[in-house]
Amino acid sequence: xxxxxxxxxxxxxxxxxxxxxxxLNIDFVTDAGAVPAVRGxxxxxxxxxxxxxxxxxxxxxxxxxxxxxxxxxxxxASRGGVYLKGKNMLxxxxxxxxxxxxxxxxxxxxxxxTALNPVxxxxxxxxxxxxxxxxxxxxxxxxxxxEAMRQVGIPDPEQRVDYYPHQFSGGQKQRVVIAAAxxxxxxLIVADEPTTALDxxxxxxxxxxxxxxxxxxxxxxxxxxxxxxxVADIADRVIVMNQGQIVEQAPVIQxxxxxxxxxxxxxxxxxxxxxxxxxxxxxxxxxxxDAEVLVEAAGLKVHFPGRLGAPGFTxxxxxxxxxxxGEVYGLxxxxxxxxTTIGRSIAGLNRITGGSLKVLGYExxxxxxxxxxxxxxxxxxxxxxxxxxxxxxxTVGECVAEPLAVHRDxxxxxxxxxxxxxxxSVQLPAGFANRYPHELSGGQRQRASLARALxxxxxxxxxxEPTSALDVSVQAKVLELxxxxxxxxxxxxxxxxxxxxxxxxxxxxxxxLFRGSLLEEGLGSKVxxxxxxxxxxxxxxxxxxxxxxxxxxxxxLIERLNGS
Amino acid sequence: MSTATLPASxxxxxxxxPVISHLRMSSGLQRGMLxxxxxxxxxxxxxxxxxxxxxxxxxxxxxDASGDFPRQAAPDSKFIWGTxxxxxxxxxxxxxxxxxxxxxxxxxxxxxxxxxxxxxxVSGYLGGWFDRIAVVLSDAIYAFxxxxxxxxxxxxxxxxxxxxxxxxxxxxxxxxVVFIPQYFRVVRAEVMRLKAEPFVESAQVIGxxxxxxxxxxxxxxxxxxxxxxxxxxxxxxLLTLAGLGFLGFGIEPTSASEWxxxxxxxxxxxxxxxxxxxxxxxxxxxxxxxxxTLVGESMNDLNDPRLRRFSRxxxxxxxxxxxxxxSK
Numbered sequence: 001x002x003x004x005x006x007x008x009x010x011x012x013x014x015x016x017x018x019x020x021x022x023x024l025n026i027d028f029v030t031d032a033g034a035v036p037a038v039r040g041x042x043x044x045x046x047x048x049x050x051x052x053x054x055x056x057x058x059x060x061x062x063x064x065x066x067x068x069x070x071x072x073x074x075x076x077a078s079r080g081g082v083y084l085k086g087k088n089m090l091x092x093x094x095x096x097x098x099x100x101x102x103x104x105x106x107x108x109x110x111x112x113x114t115a116l117n118p119v120x121x122x123x124x125x126x127x128x129x130x131x132x133x134x135x136x137x138x139x140x141x142x143x144x145x146x147e148a149m150r151q152v153g154i155p156d157p158e159q160r161v162d163y164y165p166h167q168f169s170g171g172q173k174q175r176v177v178i179a180a181a182x183x184x185x186x187x188l189i190v191a192d193e194p195t196t197a198l199d200x201x202x203x204x205x206x207x208x209x210x211x212x213x214x215x216x217x218x219x220x221x222x223x224x225x226x227x228x229x230x231v232a233d234i235a236d237r238v239i240v241m242n243q244g245q246i247v248e249q250a251p252v253i254q255x256x257x258x259x260x261x262x263x264x265x266x267x268x269x270x271x272x273x274x275x276x277x278x279x280x281x282x283x284x285x286x287x288x289x290d291a292e293v294l295v296e297a298a299g300l301k302v303h304f305p306g307r308l309g310a311p312g313f314t315x316x317x318x319x320x321x322x323x324x325x326g327e328v329y330g331l332x333x334x335x336x337x338x339x340t341t342i343g344r345s346i347a348g349l350n351r352i353t354g355g356s357l358k359v360l361g362y363e364x365x366x367x368x369x370x371x372x373x374x375x376x377x378x379x380x381x382x383x384x385x386x387x388x389x390x391x392x393x394x395t396v397g398e399c400v401a402e403p404l405a406v407h408r409d410x411x412x413x414x415x416x417x418x419x420x421x422x423x424x425s426v427q428l429p430a431g432f433a434n435r436y437p438h439e440l441s442g443g444q445r446q447r448a449s450l451a452r453a454l455x456x457x458x459x460x461x462x463x464x465e466p467t468s469a470l471d472v473s474v475q476a477k478v479l480e481l482x483x484x485x486x487x488x489x490x491x492x493x494x495x496x497x498x499x500x501x502x503x504x505x506x507x508x509x510x511x512x513l514f515r516g517s518l519l520e521e522g523l524g525s526k527v528x529x530x531x532x533x534x535x536x537x538x539x540x541x542x543x544x545x546x547x548x549x550x551x552x553x554x555x556x557l558i559e560r561l562n563g564s
Numbered sequence: 565m566s567t568a569t570l571p572a573s574x575x576x577x578x579x580x581x582p583v584i585s586h587l588r589m590s591s592g593l594q595r596g597m598l599x600x601x602x603x604x605x606x607x608x609x610x611x612x613x614x615x616x617x618x619x620x621x622x623x624x625x626x627x628d629a630s631g632d633f634p635r636q637a638a639p640d641s642k643f644i645w646g647t648x649x650x651x652x653x654x655x656x657x658x659x660x661x662x663x664x665x666x667x668x669x670x671x672x673x674x675x676x677x678x679x680x681x682x683x684x685x686v687s688g689y690l691g692g693w694f695d696r697i698a699v700v701l702s703d704a705i706y707a708f709x710x711x712x713x714x715x716x717x718x719x720x721x722x723x724x725x726x727x728x729x730x731x732x733x734x735x736x737x738x739x740x741v742v743f744i745p746q747y748f749r750v751v752r753a754e755v756m757r758l759k760a761e762p763f764v765e766s767a768q769v770i771g772x773x774x775x776x777x778x779x780x781x782x783x784x785x786x787x788x789x790x791x792x793x794x795x796x797x798x799x800x801x802l803l804t805l806a807g808l809g810f811l812g813f814g815i816e817p818t819s820a821s822e823w824x825x826x827x828x829x830x831x832x833x834x835x836x837x838x839x840x841x842x843x844x845x846x847x848x849x850x851x852x853x854x855x856x857t858l859v860g861e862s863m864n865d866l867n868d869p870r871l872r873r874f875s876r877x878x879x880x881x882x883x884x885x886x887x888x889x890x891s892k
Contacts, residue, residue, distance in 0.1 A: 376769065376770060392763075452766070
């Protein structure tokens with residue numbers, strides 16, 4: 001392990017240190033033995049600094065940062081020192097530990113909807129921390145809670161302090177969580193993937209908020225993330241972790257422009273960069289537009305009924321689109337935009353409630369499982385979470401053979417040969433057929449999932465966020481494979497994703513969805529370079545790019561867009 | 565985070581059997597409970613299997629070559645746990661009682677397992693009117709006092725006259741009726757949850773028929789918790805049997821030995837200071853129920869990683885003995 005020397009250490013020499021981690025080692029005890037999670041980590045955080053810890057899943061970034069609050073899973077064993085203002089958080093117990101938590105260090109969690117207790121008002125939850133540390137009246141505590149909510153930019157804090165979490169949107173909930181963390185003015189905030197569960201436009205706002213808080217209050221922030229765009233947007237200094245060790249630490253500009261270690265370089269290379277490697281680059285008009293139309297939606301509507309008198313939810317509203325044979329159609333949108341619902345409707349997993357949707361000539365408005373079944377072999381589906389889309393009790397080979405078992409009449413040796421061939425085509429060794437899904441890594445599982453979807457050589461493939469659960473380096477490989485297979489087999493694909501950069505790399509024709517409506521569609525490179533609709537402009541501007549200098553420029557653009 | 569994929573299939577099938585795998589991953593107090601439970605349950609099963617070999621007399625034997633047995637005789641060298649008012653040997657009857665208990669448990673649990681799982685699977689996956697009727701019926705059975713139901717069933721089935729088979733089946737079927745809703749509920753809830761999982765949907769988009777989805781994909785995933793219900797229900801089956809016997813709806817003493825019936829007979833003895841007729845069958849019930857419950861409860865705790873505890877000694881041993889499973 002090599003720690004590259006931090007350049008210009010004198011720049012921060014005068015400012016005091018908030019957190020110092022020395023030779024931290026953590027092991028987790030499991031049934032199969034001890035699993036090392038963190039190995040020999042040293043790091044410092046200075047007052048007013050934003051330190052980003054990046055790494056892929058399993059790199060030990062969260063475990064390391066959580067020790068700053070003295071949080072360690074019960075089966076974890078730690079050695080070394082985590083000094084918060086001189087006190088070792090690893091050895092503090094009970095009373096002292098509770099003293100330090102909230103007052104000296106606070107935490108912002110990934111998922112704001114589960115970090116807040118749904119049966120208490122947000123004010124109560126912010127006050128809980130305040131009253132645990134100060135002997136003050138309820139009234140005073142409430143005043144401070146309102147103050148904290150004002151600070152994080154929640155409008156009308158006097159009224160909304162009595163609201164329950166479900167009355168806030170996702171982004172506002174995260175603001176409340178940040179308000180609770182800020183209530184006692186701690187010197188350090190540990191934010192564990194604070195924007196991962198949020199849409200990009202909301203993410204931009206939350207990152208702006210964290211940056212403002214640092215500027216105004218001088219709070220040090222440790223932000224844990226896997227998103228290089230977020231790092232480029234917010235961090236002063238970056239630590240790259242891999243397999244429990246620090247690979248490299250450097251100021252943000254230096255890390256992005258002159259990475260020293262091979263691992264960092266490969267990590268940066270794998271990040272999809274908006275506007276680079278566009279699939280539609282150099283195209284003037286829609287390719288394959290004369291080919292057979294496989295999917296045609298006209299005035300498509302999908303409405304989910306509400307419960308007991310509650311109004312329902314219109315997920316897709318008056319959408320018109322066409323997918324031609326051999327083309328990759330990219331559907332982009334934030335959560336709740338209806339992009340997944342469209343994909344599922346095409347596969348017959350949702351019923352449509354209005355308009356017309358023709359899939360391979362079959363009118364989905366008159367859907368009957370019995371009559372649609374013969375068409376199913378023409379449609380492949382890749383699900384978002386590769387871990388959940390395999391039956392845990394069947395081997396990978398059995399899972400991949402499932403479409404063959406349903407639609408083809410093959411004997412066991414033929415099936416085995418076909419499965420081996422399919423696995424080969426997605427670059428997995430044939431021996432994987434005998435393994436169980438949990439023994440494969442996420443990327444391998446998603447490859448197997450692709451093999452299953454392509455087993456019957458479908459004309460149409462629906463890929464619902466196929467890479468959003470994967471690490472970037474794995475994502476890059478899966479996308480590359482997808483591109484190769486598409487070129488080779490020539491199937492049409494509906495590629496659904498929230499990530500504009502990923503969609504642009506794969507799809508030639510891109511549609512942008514917002515609250516169930518298709519706002520605009522066009523050639524990928526055109527839509528992204530020259531968005532017509534105001535929402536698309538904001539969406540593109542909000543996407544952080546993995547380049548600190550360019551990102552600083554883009555930030556100004558968002559401010560202008562939000563201001564206008 | 566950091567969910568390292570641990571190799572699991574390289575363990576032998578023996579280590580993956582429910583109880584053995586639980587024993588391996590337990591430690592500390594949890595291990596103690598599990599071992600105590602396994603010991604008691606093992607003792608019960610051995611007794612049941614080998615009762616004819618161990619017992620000195622038959623369960624309905626009141627005389628031998630040397631003449632009639634004494635009535636209500638205190639424990640001595642020939643009748644080590646004494647004799648009852650009808651001259652039966654308490655020790656032999658208690659041993660044979662285990663056999664009856666095991667038959668009833670097996671029959672009741674197996675019958676309710678098959679029916680309950682099948683109904684739960686179909687009802688949970690297909691839904692519709694069948695599901696609604698099944699849920700209402702199972703709720704109705706829940707609302708009914710189970711012992712009363714068992715009594716009604718045993719009267720219907722055996723008309724009060726019972727041989728060994730008739731008695732065992734009467735008890736088992738009455739218990740089955742009470743237990744089906746439990747298996748039904750558990751499996752149905754699990755199927756409803758799994759129905760929304762991507763792996764079920766991925767089978768649906770492939771075009772797999774409902775029967776294929778249910779039996780190839782859902783069945784094995786939905787029955788994960790069944791070993792646990794099995795052990796807990798076994799105790800309830802035993803208690804229901806004992807209750808039936810105690811109330812006089814059980815098996816005739818001449819067709820099989822049954823702990824509940826013996827306890828009932830021992831009631832009048834207790835007031836006249838004859839303790840041995842009641843103590844031993846009573847103890848047998850208590851220990852068997854306790855053993856099965858301990859196994860069930862420990863399995864419940866060990867199944868849930870959040871409830872599973874590593875004793876300090878085991879944690880230390882694991883951290884020191886090399887790093888396994890870290891490779892990804």
